Amino acid sequence: MPTPAIEIEHLSKEYPYGFLNLKKKKSLEDLSMQVESGEIFGFLGPNGAGKSTTIKLLMRLIFPDGGSARILGKSIDDVSMHQDTGYLPEQPYFYDYLTAAELLDYFARFHGLSESDRRARVEAMLRKVGLETAGKMQLRKYSKGMLQRVGLAQAILHNPQVVILDEPMSGLDPLGRREVRDIILALKKEGRTVLFSTHILSDAEMLCDRVGVIVGGKLRGVGTPEEMVGIKTQGMEILFEVAEGKNLPLLANATRTGERYRVQTPEDELYGAIEQLRVAGARILSVTQIKPTLEEFFMNLVEADRAQAPAIEVTGK
Amino acid sequence: MKNVWTVALNTFREAVRDRVLYNLVFFALLMMGAAILVGQISIGIEESVIVSLGLTAISVIGLFIAVFIGVGLVSKEMDKRTLYALLAKPVERWEFLLGKFCGLVMTLTVNTSAMAVGLYLALWTVKHTLEKSDAWILVAVYLILLKLSLVVALAMLFSCFTTPFLAILFTAGIYVAGTFAGELRTMKAVDISTGAMSLMRGVSFLLPNFENFNVMGAVAHGRALPGSLVWQATLYAALYGAVVLAAAAAVFSRRSLK
Numbered sequence A: 001m002p003t004p005a006i007e008i009e010h011l012s013k014e015y016p017y018g019f020l021n022l023k024k025k026k027s028l029e030d031l032s033m034q035v036e037s038g039e040i041f042g043f044l045g046p047n048g049a050g051k052s053t054t055i056k057l058l059m060r061l062i063f064p065d066g067g068s069a070r071i072l073g074k075s076i077d078d079v080s081m082h083q084d085t086g087y088l089p090e091q092p093y094f095y096d097y098l099t100a101a102e103l104l105d106y107f108a109r110f111h112g113l114s115e116s117d118r119r120a121r122v123e124a125m126l127r128k129v130g131l132e133t134a135g136k137m138q139l140r141k142y143s144k145g146m147l148q149r150v151g152l153a154q155a156i157l158h159n160p161q162v163v164i165l166d167e168p169m170s171g172l173d174p175l176g177r178r179e180v181r182d183i184i185l186a187l188k189k190e191g192r193t194v195l196f197s198t199h200i201l202s203d204a205e206m207l208c209d210r211v212g213v214i215v216g217g218k219l220r221g222v223g224t225p226e227e228m229v230g231i232k233t234q235g236m237e238i239l240f241e242v243a244e245g246k247n248l249p250l251l252a253n254a255t256r257t258g259e260r261y262r263v264q265t266p267e268d269e270l271y272g273a274i275e276q277l278r279v280a281g282a283r284i285l286s287v288t289q290i291k292p293t294l295e296e297f298f299m300n301l302v303e304a305d306r307a308q309a310p311a312i313e314v315t316g317k
Numbered sequence B: 001m002k003n004v005w006t007v008a009l010n011t012f013r014e015a016v017r018d019r020v021l022y023n024l025v026f027f028a029l030l031m032m033g034a035a036i037l038v039g040q041i042s043i044g045i046e047e048s049v050i051v052s053l054g055l056t057a058i059s060v061i062g063l064f065i066a067v068f069i070g071v072g073l074v075s076k077e078m079d080k081r082t083l084y085a086l087l088a089k090p091v092e093r094w095e096f097l098l099g100k101f102c103g104l105v106m107t108l109t110v111n112t113s114a115m116a117v118g119l120y121l122a123l124w125t126v127k128h129t130l131e132k133s134d135a136w137i138l139v140a141v142y143l144i145l146l147k148l149s150l151v152v153a154l155a156m157l158f159s160c161f162t163t164p165f166l167a168i169l170f171t172a173g174i175y176v177a178g179t180f181a182g183e184l185r186t187m188k189a190v191d192i193s194t195g196a197m198s199l200m201r202g203v204s205f206l207l208p209n210f211e212n213f214n215v216m217g218a219v220a221h222g223r224a225l226p227g228s229l230v231w232q233a234t235l236y237a238a239l240y241g242a243v244v245l246a247a248a249a250a251v252f253s254r255r256s257l258k
Helices: A051-058 A079-084 A100-109 A115-128 A144-156 A174-189 A201-207 A225-229 A249-253 A267-279 A294-306 B002-017 B020-041 B046-079 B083-087 B093-127 B132-159 B164-179 B181-186 B194-206 B216-220 B228-252
Strands: A006-017 A023-035 A040-044 A066-071 A085-088 A162-166 A193-198 A210-215 A218-223 A236-241 A255-257 A260-265 A283-289
Touching: A006 A051, A023 A051, A023 A066, A023 A218, A040 A051, A040 A174, A040 A201, A051 A066, A051 A162, A051 A193, A079 A085, A085 A144, A085 B083, A100 A115, A100 A144, A100 B002, A115 A144, A144 A162, A144 A174, A144 B083, A174 A193, A174 A201, A193 A201, A210 A225, A210 A294, A218 A225, A236 A267, A249 A260, A249 A267, A260 A267, A267 A283, B002 B020, B002 B093, B020 B046, B020 B093, B046 B083, B046 B093, B046 B132, B046 B164, B046 B216, B083 B093, B093 B132, B093 B228, B132 B164, B132 B216, B132 B228, B164 B181, B181 B194
Parallel strands: A040 A193, A040 A210, A085 A162, A162 A193
Antiparallel strands: A006 A023, A006 A066, A210 A218, A236 A260, A236 A283, A255 A260
């Protein structure tokens, strides 16, 4: 059986606070999970859930109060583990007196690349993240989105087997988000393992083989995005246009926006509704599944947590 | 050691690009002004005035750089979170720390050397010649550099476990106390109890004795320095600095970032 790319066992972390730091807040509680080699794993959770804490623990930027973790079979205490691991911090910030090319060259030196290799890798990375024309500009002149791209470039600069990205889409415009998604998919195609944290459900749905949901420092389940988000399908939504004056029972529950109507129906009544529309000569524009929004999805978990109810059942691995 | 060198070079590059070396302009203006003024008002003591003023300026400017930039070496990287990506590379924390130290010492070496050249130029302007005994100025500058390196190590140690403001206060406090370490050791118990005197004497041996590096008076008056002074001061700075840096590395190796 192949070694998992990332193994986390009973990891926990508390942060001191209050007068003289005597009180402690649990940020992560007994987290155990595995990320298999070659998969894209999404780490989902609302802000403050413990996603970044977990990632910082893996990168040894902070230290756990208990538990252990391994990346590619090596303990995270072993600094050589970073040779095959790439990391993008949340809202990355780099030495602003350097240009992007200089920064990448600086980081590449720690991976023992020769000068010619470094030059080739830096050029390739700048091209990959769309910064080939801005590579000679000091980072202090970069926008937040451009810094995010530099961050991504330095994370994959040395062809790591495992790439860990903390909120990689944050601060990017729609085009930038798509480019990052393409890069993540390309990494998977090359056989690399990607773990990324996000609170944007659609990103996880689009990219991930599996997701882990964390709320209040506790892992609430691991499974495919469909398993995790599709727990409560709320029915179907039909968007259509229909001529004025048609006597259509569906219209009673429909919301009108301009010439268009939007109506929600239970999944088992979908075909009946479509038939009504067909008979009335309506033009169906789209039929979509209604899924819980991100807020609803997480709020369910948070509320379940508050009510001390048993965790929402999640099937999957 | 390759990683240490990489970090050191980048620290030097940062200092240059952040215009730290611009202080040389101030020093050049000071020396030019002093040379002109001294030539007009000091009869017979031009040389010692220029040397005293020059060495004091080298020391004070260097101290400002060592304390303020020394404290910022680690704390700025933590505050700005530039350290996150770096520590996720195959770099030990002590390598980062040592690299930062070496980078700033490198900056101070360039800075101090340039100021020493400025001092010699000012001296030449006043005397129109340079003598063999003027070579002692180089020894004084070297000892100032050793002192500054120790201050950088102390500033880094404090910045590893406290806020930048407190780290500056602690470093400055230790520097002032260390300047009087010699006096503390030889002080006679007059108004204080013997117990307090012993305690003070004990503390004085823990403090870095910065007087070991002060030869300004002797050099300004053209007196020769004992031959053993250089290697003794070098050994003292190397050992004390190594202990301070090892303590800083021990603290920093378990320091959680925000």
